[in-house]
Amino acid sequence: MIIITGIVFAQEYSWGTLRLWLSKGIARTQLFVAKGVLAIFTVLLIVGVCLLSVALLSLFFSIQLQHKVHLEQLDVLQLLLAYLRTIYALLPYAALTLLLVVLTRSGIIAVGGAIAFSTIFEGLLKSLAPRLGSGFMHIVFYLPSGLASTLSSQNFALAICRPRQAHTSPHRRSPCLGSRSTHSSSSPWPSGSSASKIWPRCRPDYSAGDEDIAAGRVVSLEASGKVRVTVGIEGVFEGVLCCIA
Amino acid sequence: MFWNIVRLEMSKTYQRLLPWICLGVVALIVLAISTALFLYNMLVPGYHNTSSLTWPGSFVFGLNFALAIRPGTPMVPML
Numbered sequence: 001m002i003i004i005t006g007i008v009f010a011q012e013y014s015w016g017t018l019r020l021w022l023s024k025g026i027a028r029t030q031l032f033v034a035k036g037v038l039a040i041f042t043v044l045l046i047v048g049v050c051l052l053s054v055a056l057l058s059l060f061f062s063i064q065l066q067h068k069v070h071l072e073q074l075d076v077l078q079l080l081l082a083y084l085r086t087i088y089a090l091l092p093y094a095a096l097t098l099l100l101v102v103l104t105r106s107g108i109i110a111v112g113g114a115i116a117f118s119t120i121f122e123g124l125l126k127s128l129a130p131r132l133g134s135g136f137m138h139i140v141f142y143l144p145s146g147l148a149s150t151l152s153s154q155n156f157a158l159a160i161c162r163p164r165q166a167h168t169s170p171h172r173r174s175p176c177l178g179s180r181s182t183h184s185s186s187s188p189w190p191s192g193s194s195a196s197k198i199w200p201r202c203r204p205d206y207s208a209g210d211e212d213i214a215a216g217r218v219v220s221l222e223a224s225g226k227v228r229v230t231v232g233i234e235g236v237f238e239g240v241l242c243c244i245a
Numbered sequence: 246m247f248w249n250i251v252r253l254e255m256s257k258t259y260q261r262l263l264p265w266i267c268l269g270v271v272a273l274i275v276l277a278i279s280t281a282l283f284l285y286n287m288l289v290p291g292y293h294n295t296s297s298l299t300w301p302g303s304f305v306f307g308l309n310f311a312l313a314i315r316p317g318t319p320m321v322p323m324l
Contacts, residue, residue, distance in 0.1 A: 004258075004264075008254070008258060026246070026250065030246065030247050030250060031250060033247070034247060034250040034251045034254050035254060037251050037254075038251070038254045038255060038258060041255070042258075042264075045268060046268070046271060046311055047308065047311040049268050049271050049272050049275075050271065050272075050275055050307040050308070050310050050311040051304060051307045051308065051311075052272075053271075053272045053275040053276055053279075053307065054275060054279065054303040054304060054306055054307035054310075055300075055303070055304065055307070057275075057276060057279045057280075057298075057303065058298060058299055058300045058301075058302075058303035058304075059300065061279070061283055061295075061298040061299055061303070062298075062299040062300045064283075065286075065295050065298065065299055066295075066299055069300050070300055070301070071300065073300065073301050074300065074301040074304070075301075079301075079304060082304070082305075082308055083308070085308075086308045086311055086312060089312060090311070090312065148312050152308065152309055152312055155304075155305050155308050155309070156305055
């Protein structure tokens, strides 16, 4: 996405077509907004392709693993919201690339800078912030990756099974969760805690113990009373959110 | 006028074959990772995290994958 945005904008400078556009009386703002629309469309396509691929695959895997596809468990509104959230989380990177293109007028510097920011700088700051103090931890939350982590944690509402029965036994596990055994029945989400405020739809009846895996989300209750939530799908995407319970 | 510019930009970018090839690469990577997870799930005893493979948990996997490829690594051929 960064690369596409960078190339689309920077090519106009390198080929000199931007001057041609401007000489024809087209406003600079119009041109940039048009390219922004193109960038958003690209993001829509990328996220859509990812969703379509997993949707087709999950039909096959569900039949293989569960012998049935629970189509009724998909909340279409939640899926649409999650789709929009993901697109929104990707936009800061597009905006950063655009800024670098305008400042440097070079596609390579813009793309390289944005990739370096998203992979090296953000990663370094996230790993160093806890050592630098609590003030720096707050900065991490306002980085684009912090925004992405927070928004993607909301996407886990999709993985939560909608109840098919009015009453289920507290010891009976939902088929959405793995087959690991539960350790305790006490909820790690205190009512009104910051955790339950951030993830209001993340299983308010959550009955896992110290650690459990719920749709790729590892939740662990630390001795200090902090709830540590690792947002990760098998190493593809990993972000850590900590909040005081 | 504005929509003419948008249409021109769209056709300039998407009438080429490369963006579609890159999207195909993205789909292939998703398929490869999901299949690898499925095989790992089937072959490794004691590991049963099927929620990210089955309906509807797999959608979370897809969305997070889209976030993870934000630098656009599969789009490198476009350069």
